[in-house]
Amino acid sequence: MADDRIKDELDVEETSNKKPKKVKPPKKEGEIPLILMIGGALGGVVMIIVSVIIGTIIANKLFPPQTTQPIVIVEEQTESKKNDKPKPFPTETAIEDSMMDDISLLQDAEWFMIDDCRAQTNVKGSANMVGIIDIAALYKPHYTEELTAKGFLKDDKVNEDSELYKKLKLNVRTALIGYISTHTADQLLHLQSSGAISDSLRTVLREPFRDVGLIVGKVNVTYFMVTRI
DSSP states (O other), X not given: OHHHHHHHHHHHHHHHHSOOOOOOOOOOTTOOOHHHHHHHHHHHHHHHHHHXXXXXXXXXXXXXXXXXXXXXXXXXXXXXXXXHSOOOOOSOOHHHHSOOOHHHHHHSTTOEEEOOOOEEEEOTTOSSEEEEXXXXXXXXXXXXXXXXXXXXXXXXXXXXXXXXXXXHHHHHHHHHHHHHHTSOHHHHHHHHHHTOHHHHHHHHHHHHHHHHTEEEEEEEEEEEEEEEO
């Protein structure tokens, strides 16, 4: 009896020392696990992104974006603007390449003559020596229509009352003054005596004639003098 009692006490003590087991609460019906909820949310986000990308690709193929073309403004030149532009002269012409004699120049009906262009000034390096030069030059219009429109030509003749003709006379006199003032008395006398002064003056007078729209041909010195004052 004593042994049975001792055994019963030991069983009671062992039972009291055992920790009670945790019992999981029973799952509620219809409750979705948390992992499945997170997975479902992520899957939905991925589906939305994929849908947007596919939709963008399809939209670009069906409705390609239109690139904006730059607007180029072209200014149309009026006829007056075109006519205002000076027409360029050729760098070299047949008449400027070689001297032509008086007969061949006079046979061309387009050639005209200018004279009475006397100029006087001090020669180079001398205050009491002056040079006097007068010339007669043959010339022709480079642009007949343009010079006619500006009044230089009238009825196929030179209008000596026109502003362009007056400008030509002034240009020639200015060029002659510059020619005299850049040559000494000895240089001028040598050019005259050797017969080279006409060709030399023709080279100097090219630009004054070109400035008006003319080509200078033969140049003759009609008066020449170097004298002391």
